[in-house]
Amino acid sequence: MKTQLAMVIDASRCWDCKACMAACKTANKVPEGQWRNWIKSVDLDLVEPGGGRLIFQPGNCMHCSEPLCIKACPTGATYRNEADGTVLINRELCIGCGQCLPACPYGARFRHAELRVADKCDFCAERRAAGLEPACVATCPTKARAFGNLADPESEVARLLKRNESVQLVQAKSPTDPNIRYLGNPGRTDWPVEAQMPSAFGFWKNVAGPVVKIFVGFSALGFGAMLAKQLFLPDHPEEDRQPEEKRHE
Amino acid sequence: MGTNQPLTLSRRNFLKVAGAAAAAGTGLIRPNSANSATPEAPSFESKYSVCDMCFNKCSLIARVRNGVVEKLDPNPKFHKSRGMLCARGNAGVRQLYDPDRLKSPLLRKGERGEGKWQRLTWDQALDHAAEQLLKIGEQYTRCGVMFMAGADMQSTFVHRFADVYGSYNKLSHESMCLIAGTRGFLDTFGEVPIPDMQYTKYVVMSGANRFEALVTPDSMDLMKAMAGGCKLVVLDPRYTKTAALAHEYFPVRPGTDMAVMLAFAHVLITEGLYDREFVEQKCYGIEQLAEHVKQYSPEWAEKECEIPAEAIRRIAREMAAAAPQAMIYPGRRSSNYRNSTQIRRAYAIVNALLGNWDRPGGLTAARMVGLKSPGYDAPFYESNPFERIDHGVAKLMFEEEGSLKIARDAVLREEPYPVKGFFTYKTNPMQTAANRSKTIEMIRKLDFMCTVDIVMSDTAWMADLVLPSQAAFERTDPCSAQQGSSACACVVMRDPVVSDPLFESKPVFWMMKELADRLDLGEYFDLSIEEYRKEQLRDLPGAMDALINDGVYYNPSKLYGVYEGRIFKTKTHKIELFNETYQQMGLDPLPVYESPTAPPKNQFRMVVGRTATITQSSSQNNSLLQEFEPENDLWIHPDSAAALGIHDGDPVTVSGKVGEQRIRARVTRRTRPDTVYMHTGYGVLSKGLSRLQGKGACIAQVLEDGLDEISGNMAMHETFVKITKEKKS
Numbered sequence: 001m002k003t004q005l006a007m008v009i010d011a012s013r014c015w016d017c018k019a020c021m022a023a024c025k026t027a028n029k030v031p032e033g034q035w036r037n038w039i040k041s042v043d044l045d046l047v048e049p050g051g052g053r054l055i056f057q058p059g060n061c062m063h064c065s066e067p068l069c070i071k072a073c074p075t076g077a078t079y080r081n082e083a084d085g086t087v088l089i090n091r092e093l094c095i096g097c098g099q100c101l102p103a104c105p106y107g108a109r110f111r112h113a114e115l116r117v118a119d120k121c122d123f124c125a126e127r128r129a130a131g132l133e134p135a136c137v138a139t140c141p142t143k144a145r146a147f148g149n150l151a152d153p154e155s156e157v158a159r160l161l162k163r164n165e166s167v168q169l170v171q172a173k174s175p176t177d178p179n180i181r182y183l184g185n186p187g188r189t190d191w192p193v194e195a196q197m198p199s200a201f202g203f204w205k206n207v208a209g210p211v212v213k214i215f216v217g218f219s220a221l222g223f224g225a226m227l228a229k230q231l232f233l234p235d236h237p238e239e240d241r242q243p244e245e246k247r248h249e
Numbered sequence: 250m251g252t253n254q255p256l257t258l259s260r261r262n263f264l265k266v267a268g269a270a271a272a273a274g275t276g277l278i279r280p281n282s283a284n285s286a287t288p289e290a291p292s293f294e295s296k297y298s299v300c301d302m303c304f305n306k307c308s309l310i311a312r313v314r315n316g317v318v319e320k321l322d323p324n325p326k327f328h329k330s331r332g333m334l335c336a337r338g339n340a341g342v343r344q345l346y347d348p349d350r351l352k353s354p355l356l357r358k359g360e361r362g363e364g365k366w367q368r369l370t371w372d373q374a375l376d377h378a379a380e381q382l383l384k385i386g387e388q389y390t391r392c393g394v395m396f397m398a399g400a401d402m403q404s405t406f407v408h409r410f411a412d413v414y415g416s417y418n419k420l421s422h423e424s425m426c427l428i429a430g431t432r433g434f435l436d437t438f439g440e441v442p443i444p445d446m447q448y449t450k451y452v453v454m455s456g457a458n459r460f461e462a463l464v465t466p467d468s469m470d471l472m473k474a475m476a477g478g479c480k481l482v483v484l485d486p487r488y489t490k491t492a493a494l495a496h497e498y499f500p501v502r503p504g505t506d507m508a509v510m511l512a513f514a515h516v517l518i519t520e521g522l523y524d525r526e527f528v529e530q531k532c533y534g535i536e537q538l539a540e541h542v543k544q545y546s547p548e549w550a551e552k553e554c555e556i557p558a559e560a561i562r563r564i565a566r567e568m569a570a571a572a573p574q575a576m577i578y579p580g581r582r583s584s585n586y587r588n589s590t591q592i593r594r595a596y597a598i599v600n601a602l603l604g605n606w607d608r609p610g611g612l613t614a615a616r617m618v619g620l621k622s623p624g625y626d627a628p629f630y631e632s633n634p635f636e637r638i639d640h641g642v643a644k645l646m647f648e649e650e651g652s653l654k655i656a657r658d659a660v661l662r663e664e665p666y667p668v669k670g671f672f673t674y675k676t677n678p679m680q681t682a683a684n685r686s687k688t689i690e691m692i693r694k695l696d697f698m699c700t701v702d703i704v705m706s707d708t709a710w711m712a713d714l715v716l717p718s719q720a721a722f723e724r725t726d727p728c729s730a731q732q733g734s735s736a737c738a739c740v741v742m743r744d745p746v747v748s749d750p751l752f753e754s755k756p757v758f759w760m761m762k763e764l765a766d767r768l769d770l771g772e773y774f775d776l777s778i779e780e781y782r783k784e785q786l787r788d789l790p791g792a793m794d795a796l797i798n799d800g801v802y803y804n805p806s807k808l809y810g811v812y813e814g815r816i817f818k819t820k821t822h823k824i825e826l827f828n829e830t831y832q833q834m835g836l837d838p839l840p841v842y843e844s845p846t847a848p849p850k851n852q853f854r855m856v857v858g859r860t861a862t863i864t865q866s867s868s869q870n871n872s873l874l875q876e877f878e879p880e881n882d883l884w885i886h887p888d889s890a891a892a893l894g895i896h897d898g899d900p901v902t903v904s905g906k907v908g909e910q911r912i913r914a915r916v917t918r919r920t921r922p923d924t925v926y927m928h929t930g931y932g933v934l935s936k937g938l939s940r941l942q943g944k945g946a947c948i949a950q951v952l953e954d955g956l957d958e959i960s961g962n963m964a965m966h967e968t969f970v971k972i973t974k975e976k977k978s
Contacts, residue, residue, distance in 0.1 A: 013472055015460040016490055017861035018877050022339035025873060027320050032876065045917045049488040050498040056490075129290040138322050141333035141463070142472045 004085035005063065005123055006150040006179040007137070008157045008166065011186045013144035014056040016041060020136035020145070024060070027124055027135035031113040036060055036121040037136055040188055055187030058144060060136065061108040061121035062169070062178030063087050068195045072103035078118065084149075085179065088125065091117050102196035105171035106178075123147070150179065157181075171195070293319060297800030299729070299743045301721030302337035302344065303864040304400040305465045306729055308800045309334055309341075311722060311746040318342050318722060318746055324800045327741075329733040331469040336862045340873040344720060345747070349704050349870060349939050351717035352752035361692060362711050364936050369714075371753065375760070378714055379767035381697035382414065385670040390632045391415030394670030395656060397422075401675045402726035402743060403757045405622075406774075410761040411672075413773040415630040417637045418668060420651035422676050422865075425683075425963045428650055430583035432960040433593030436645070437601065437825055439818030442612035444576060445734040446470035449610035451571035453513075453564065455484040455506045455596070457580035460491040462859035464581055466736040480571075482564055484509060484556070486856060487884070487926055488919035497560075500921050503854050503966060504586050504845030505554035510577065510595035511842055512550035512558075513565045515542040517602045522569035524604025531817070532601050534827020534839075541839045553844055572603040574610030584857075585966040588843065590645075590959035594828075595840040601824045607812045609735070616738035617806035618730040623784040625773055634666050643961030644834050652961030653682055654954050657691045669696040674757050675718065679707035680866035680930050683952035683965045684907045701757050704870065705937025718757055723750035725778045728785045728796070740792060740802040742782060836959060852969040853889065853925040855905070855952060866930035870938040880945035881928035882915040885972060889923075890916040893972055900975040903927075903946065905968050907953050910946035911975065925970065 016039050024030065024037045037060035047054065067087045070078050077093035078100055080086070094117035101109045101118070112119035124134035132138065137147045148155035153162075160166075166181040167189070174195035293314040300307040300321070308327035312320040321341050323334035354374030359365030369377070385393045396411035397420040398404035404421075411419045423431075434441050446452070447470040459468045475481055475494075483495035484506065492498040501509065517523040518539045528535050547558035547565075568575040577596040583589045605611025639646065639655035646652050660668045671692070682688050692698055692711045700712035709715045726743035733739070762774040786792045795802040816822035820830050832838035848854050862868070862877040869875065883903060885895065895901060897916040902909055903925070910932055920926055931945030955964030 010476075013476060015468075015472065015494060015861070017461075017463065018336040019334065019339060019861075021877075022336035022862075022873055023320075023322075023334070026339050026342055032872070044488065044490075044493055044919055047488075047493070049492065049500060049918060053496060054493040126288045126291050129288050130293070131290070132322070135320065135322070138325075139334045139339060141331070141335055141469050143331075143333075 002085075002151045003083065004065070004150040004179060006085075006148070006157050006181065007060075007123075007134075008146045008160045008181045008183060009058055009186070010144050010146075010183040011055050011057045012053075012184060013142040014039060014058050015142065016056040017141060019139050019141055020058055023135040023139035024121070024124075027127060028122075030119070034110050034113055034119070036108075036119065040191060042188055055185060057182070057187045058136070059106065059108075059169075059180060061087065061104075062106055062176070062180045063121075063123065064176035064178045066175065066177045068103045068105070068174060068176055068197065069100040069109060072099045072195075072197055074099060074198070086123050086125070088122055089118050089120065091115065094118050099198045103198075105174045105176065105192040105195050106169070107193070296744075296746045297324060297796075298722055298746045299402070299726070299741045300334065300338045300341055301401075302335075302341050302868060303463075305330065305463070306402070306731065306741060307334060307338055307465060308741050309338060310800070313746060316747060316749070318345055326799045327739075327801050328466070328736045328803075329731050329739060330465045331473075331736070333469060335463055336877065337864055337868055337871075337874060340868070340871045341721070343871050343873045344703070345722050346751075347704060347871070349937060350720070350751060351702065351704060351709070351715060351754070351937075353717060354753070355715040357713045361713075362689070362934060364710065366715070371755065371763075374714060374716060375763045375767060378697075378699050378716075379764055381699075381714075382670060382764070382768065385696055386415065389667050389669050390634060391630050392418055392633050392638065392666065393668050394418070394672060395420065395638065395660070395668050396672045397653070397676050397678065398674040399676030401757075402729050403724070404674060405727065406758045406761045407672070407674045409625065409773065410765060410770075412627040413625070413765065413770045414768065415628065415633060417633070418639075418651070418656065419649070420653055420656060421649075422681065423647075423650040424652040424654065424961055425584050425678075425681050425965070426582050427584075428647055428960045429585075429589035429957045429962040430580055430593040430596075431647070432590045432645055432962075433583075433595075434579055434597045436590075436819075436828055436831070437594055437597035438606065438612070439824075440615060442579065442600075442606070443615065443732050443734040444579060445610055445613045446474055447610075447735050449474055449479055449574050449576055451480050451482075451568050451575035452578050453482045453484070453568065453576070454491065454495070454578045455501065455509065455580070456583065456585065456592075457578055458485065458487075458489045458491045458858060459578070460494055461489055461861050462581070463861055466733045467578075470736065480567070484554075486854075486921045486924040487858060489858070490861075497564075499554075499556045499560070502553065502555045502845075502921070503856060503924055505550075507588070507592045507595045507840055507842050508545065508550040508553040509556060509561060510592075510599050511542050511545035511840065512547045512561045513568070513577075513599045514538065514595075514602060515545045516547060516562050516565035517569055517599070518542060520566070522566060523602035524572060527573075527604030527606075528602065528826075531606070531824050533819075533821040533823040533825050537827040538598065538839060545842065553842070568603060573605040573608045575603050576600055576605050576611055579612070582857075582859075584957075584962045585964060586845070587955050587957055587964045587967060588840075589957045589962055589964060591837060591840040598826050598840070601826060606824065607809060609809055613734045613808060614811040615732055616734075616804070616808060616811070618732070618738045618740060618804050619789050619806075620728055620730040620740055620785050621787055623776075623781055627773070628770075636665070638665065638668055639961065640665075643956070643958055644836065645959050646961035652956075652963075653678060654956050654963040655961055657682070657687060657954075660691045660694055661687070663694075669694070671695050671698040672701075673699070673708055673712075674701045677702075677706045677708045677866045679711060679934070680947065680949050682954065683949055683963055683968075684954040685947060685949040686908055687954065688949075701760060703754070705935045706866070707933050707935045710935035710937065716760055717752060717754040719750045719754045722746040723754065724756050727778055728782050728792075735808055737801075738804045738806050740786075740789070740796065740804075741800065742796050848923055848969045851893070852971055853885070853923060854966065855903075855948070855968045855970050856924055856926050857929060857948065857952070857965050858926060860928065863928055863930065869930040869933075869944075870941050872940060875940050878928060881931040881948075882913045882945070883972070884915050884917050884920040884926040886920055886922040886924075887916050887918060889972075890914060893974060895972065895974050902973045902975055903951050903970050904973070905951050905953060905970040907968075908950040910948075910950050912946035914972070925972065
C-alpha cells in the first residue's frame with residue numbers, strides 16, 4: 001500500500017502555548033531565531049476584545065503532493081521520499097542557493113544559519129525511525145495535532161478526515177496539494193503567498209522539455225558561483241522567508 | 250578530458266561536463282535510486298523523570314544519547330498532564346545545560362549586590378554557613394534564622410533542617426501566590442477542592458488565565474471539555490489568550506469580582522435556581538446568605554464591575570441550568586487584593602449554591618494518594634520565643650506557609666524579635682515579592698544570608714553565600730503526591746537522568762545533611778533518599794514497580810461521592826455559607842463587598858499575570874524560552890496612551906509609591922483603559938543572568954506590598970502608577 005504521511009490539525013484546540021515550537025527546536029537542533037514550525041494567529045491587538053472565539057493555527061512544512069520546492073531546486077537536494085510521501089532535503093546535495101525558499105507558498109523553508117543549507121520540517125524523520133511521533137505531535141498539550149498515514153483508512157488521520165469536514169490551505173496561484181489538513185475552521189487562510197519560481201528554471205523546465213537535462217548543465221557554473229557565495233559571503237536575512245511571527249503572539 | 254588538454258574549456262568539452270552535472274542535478278546521485286531515505290534510528294536511552302520548570306511536576310521521558318539529554322518528551326502514561334509537555338518543559342534541556350549555571354560555592358567579597366565573589370570549596374562553604382548559623386542562634390535564638398523554600402521535591406529537607414535547627418520561621422513562596430484562595434475555599438468547604446474540568450459543562454473563570462498560566466490537568470481538560478460543548482465565560486481586566494478563546498469575555502473592573510459573585514448568588518437565590526436539596530442537607534447559613542445578598546442585585550453589580558446586569562442574570566441562569574456540572578473556577582494565584590480571601594469565599598459560596606461539590610464536573614474532594622510523610626521529633630530549644638516572627642497579624646495564616654509580607658516587615662522592625670539569618674532554596678523573593686526596595690532593605694538588616702539555586706538569581710545576587718544546587722535531571726528526589734480530580738491521584742519520583750552532575754553542584758538534601766552534621770544534628774539526617782522513599786511508599790505495595798516501569802503510580806481511590814455519609818471538616822460540619830468562626834474572630838461571616846478605589850486621574854492600576862512560556866521569575870533567562878518573551882513591556886490602552894502622548898514602543902517611566910522603572914510601552918486594546926500590565930521577572934540586578942542584561946523592567950520594584958489580613962497573602966493588585974513618556978534614547 002502506498003504511504004502518504006500527513007498531519008491533521010484541529011486549530012480550534014490550539015491555545016498558542018508554543019510547546020510545538022519548543023519541542024521542534026529541541027528535537028531538530030534548529031538554530032536560535034529560526035523555526036521549522038509556527039503558530040499563526042490574527043494579532044490579538046487588532047481584535048475587538050470579546051469579539052468572539054479566536055483561532056490559533058499551528059503549521060509547518062505541508063509535505064505537499066505537488067511540491068513546487070522540488071521544481072525550484074537546481075541540484076535535486078529537495079526530493080520526495082517515495083516510501084512515505086514526505087518532502088525531504090538531502091543536505092549533502094544542497095548548495096544553499098535559496099531558490100526553494102520563495103518557491104514555498106507557506107514560507108516553510110529557511111536557510112539553516114549554521115549549516116547554510118535549506119532546512120524545514122521533515123516530520124521528524126529521525127524520531128520516526130526510532131518509533132516516536134514527530135516532536136510537535138507528541139508534546140502538544142491539547143492534542144491538536146494528529147499524525148499518520150493518510151492512505152491507510154484505519155489511521156487516526158484518515159478516520160479524523162472521514163468523520164469531520166477538513167480544509168487544506170491552498171494558495172490559489174500556487175496550488176501544491178498540501179498534506180496538512182485542518183479540521184473545521186482553521187481561522188486565517190489568506191496568508192500563503194504565491195510561489196516565486198526561479199525564472200530560468202521555469203522556462204527551461206516547462207518549455208524546453210527533455211532537452212532541459214542537457215541545458216540545465218549550463219547552470220553548473222552558476223552552481224559553482226552560488227557555492228562560492230554560500231561559502232564566503234554573509235547571509236542575506238531578506239532571503240529567508242520565515243513565516244512572520246506577529247510580535248508577542 | 251585528456252591530461253594534455255589546455256585548461257580552458259572548449260565549447261564541446263564544456264557541454265560534456267555540463268551534461269554530467271545536469272545528470273547529477275536531476276537525480277543520479279540522490280541518496281538512492283528509489284528516492285526513499287530512512288534515517289538511522291537514533292540510539293538514545295529513554296529515562297523517566299519529572300519536569301522542574303514549574304510547580305506542576307509533569308512526568309516526562311528524557312532521551313539521552315552518550316550521556317547527554319537531547320530531548321524531553323511527555324510521558325504518555327501520565328494522565329495528570331494528559332501526556333503533554335509544554336514549551337517550558339521542552340526547554341528543560343536548556344536549564345540543565347545553561348552556561349549561566351552556578352559552578353561552585355561563592356562567598357560575597359564586596360558590598361551586598363556588588364557582585365564580587367570568592368570561590369570556596371564545599372568544606373569551606375559549609376563550615377562558614379554552620380559557623381554563621383551557630384553564631385546567630387546563640388545571639389538571637391534559633392528563630393533568628395528564617396528559612397524559605399520554593400516548590401521543589403527536596404524543599405521538605407530544608408523545612409526539616411529548619412525544624413531540627415530550631416527555627417519556626419519557615420516560609421514558602423505560597424504567600425505570594427495562592428493562600429488567599431486556599432483560605433477562602435477551606436473556610437467554606439473544610440478542604441480545598443479540586444475542579445473536575447474534564448466533565449464540566451459551564452465554567453466562569455475570574456481571576457485566572459488557565460490557557461496561559463497552565464495548570465495540569467485543568468488547562469487541558471477545560472479545552473477538551475470545550476470541544477465537547479462546555480461553555481467558558483472569562484472575566485479579566487486583560488484580554489488574555491484564555492479570554493480570546495472563551496465564548497464570552499468581560500473586561501471586568503479590577504477588584505470587583507466579588508460583586509459579580511454576590512450578584513450571581515442574588516440571582517440563584519431570588520429566582521430559586523440554587524440546588525435546594527443540596528443546600529438544605531449540606532450547607533449552613535442559607536437564610537443569612539439570602540438576606541445578605543438581597544442588596545447585591547445584578548443592576549447594582551453592573552455599576553461596580555461594568556458587566557451588564559442582563560449578562561450577569563443570564564450567566565447565573567445558564568450556570569444553574571448546567572449545574573451540578575457548572576462551576577466558578579476556584580483559580581490558583583490569588584495574591585491580588587486586601588480582601589482576596591473574602592473574594593474567593595464568594596466564589597466558593599456560588600459553587601455551593603450550584604451543588605457541584607463531590608460530583609462529576611464540579612468541585613471534587615482530595616483523593617487518597619497514600620504517600621506517607623516520614624516524621625521526626627525535632628529537638629526543643631528553651632531559649633526560643635513562643636511564636637513565629639509573622640504571628641498575630643493575619644488572623645488565619647497558614648503556619649506551614651507563613652507570610653513573607655508580614656515576616657519581611659517584622660525583620661525590618663526587629664519586632665517581635667530580631668531575625669538576622671536568611672536561608673533560601675529555589676525561590677526568588679527579590680523578583681516575586683512586591684516592593685523590591687523593601688526586600689533589599691530587609692536583606693541589608695541581615696548578618697548572614699545563604700541562597701541555594703542553580704543560577705545566580707536576583708536573590709542569590711544579594712546573598713552572602715551562594716551554593717550551587719543540582720538541576721532536576723541530576724538528582725535523586727523523594728516521591729511526590731499529586732491530585733488531579735478525575736485525571737488521577739498519583740505519585741511521581743525522580744532518579745538521575747545524567748550520571749555526572751555539572752560543575753560542583755550538589756543536591757540541597759546533601760547540603761542540609763552536611764550542615765546538620767556540623768551542628769551536631771546529624772541524627773536527624775541519618776537517612777538516604779532511597780530510604781526516605783521506602784518510608785513514603787510503605788503503604789503502597791507495587792507503587793515502586795509502577796514508578797520504575799511507568800514513571801507514575803496511580804491510586805485508584807474514590808473520586809466522587811467521597812463525602813457520602815461523611816461530615817464536612819468545618820465547625821458546623823456543613824459547608825459554611827455563613828462562617829461563624831469568622832464572626833467570632835471579628836471577620837465578616839459573609840463576604841461584604843467594598844468598592845475598590847478607582848485610580849486617581851491619569852494613574853493606572855497595575856496587575857500581575859503570566860504567559861505559557863514564563864514561570865514566575867525562573868524561566869526568563871532560558872535560552873529557548875527567551876526567544877518567545879525576550880523582554881517585557883508595559884501594556885497600556887490606546888485611549889490612555891493617546892492622552893499621555895505615548896506611542897507604541899515609546900520608552901516610558903512607570904512610577905508608583907514604592908519605586909519606578911523604565912520600560913517600553915506596548916499600546917494595546919488588550920488591557921482596560923484604567924489598567925496597565927507587565928510580565929514578571931525582567932529588569933534583573935544579577936549580572937549572572939547573561940541573557941537578561943538590560944532587558945525590560947522589574948514589576949516587583951513598582952508593586953506595593955498590600956496585605957490580605959485574613960490569610961497573610963501579599964496583595965499585589967493594589968498599586969496605582971503614573972506613566973510618563975521619556976525622550977527616545
